[in-house]
Amino acid sequence: MVRVKRRYFVFQFHFHSTPTSVIKSSQIHSTIESMIARLYGDVGVAHFIRNLSVIYYNSSTHVAIVRCLRDDKHLLKTAATFVCRLANDSNDCSIQTLHVGGSIRQCKKYLVNYCIEQLLQMNAASMNQNQPTTPEVLFKNKKKKSNQQQQQRQQLMEVDHDKQLALQKLLSDSRIESSSIVVSKNEEY
Secondary structure (H helix, E strand, C coil): CCCCCEEEEEEEEEECCCCCCCCCHHHHHHHHHHHHHHHHHHHHHHHHCCCCEEEEEECCCCEEEEEEEHHHHHHHHHHHHHCCECCCCCCEEEEEEEEEECCHHHHHHHHHHHHHHHHHHHHHHHHHHCCCCCHHHHHHCCCCCCHHHHHHHHHHHHHHHHHHHHHHHHHHHCCCCHHHHHHHHHHHC
16 A cells, blocks of 8 residues: 655745734635635645645744645646735735655754854844944945934834844744754854
8 A cells, every 4th residue: 555645834924014913824725725726726726635734823924834645736736826915914015935845843943044044144134234333334325314214224223133033932832843943054054
């Protein structure tokens, strides 16, 4: 007997404005299922009726792991690109496919690496903002910064801090040993 071969997708949802309500995995499932029905009709729905499931969704980072059969992975990837709005939600969104793997463990390893890269980029960006400026730059830009620009920077820092906390939470929620992955990341540099 041949075992059932599946593929696991790591999707990230990008919302154009903040979601008004808490997004649940059932909303993601019904959205993808309705898009498959629109694109592929009854045949597409028949392929995915029992084989499509949302394994994991993190509402703070908007990352989801979705499972389907190996033969239907191209149909799911196509349907995900056409999603422009979640079911029962008025906010526009787009779905980015981050990774396609053969097991949940591979997807979680990828998520840990992805979170580490995001945290490193955020730390590098904050280090670049805090660098002292040279005297030449100070003399060229003698204009005072407006309060509105300072408020925008402060809001951006708050959003980055919230995103950093969410990524750290995702790392702590992961059941995979992240210390071995961090060591291998440091060895590459």
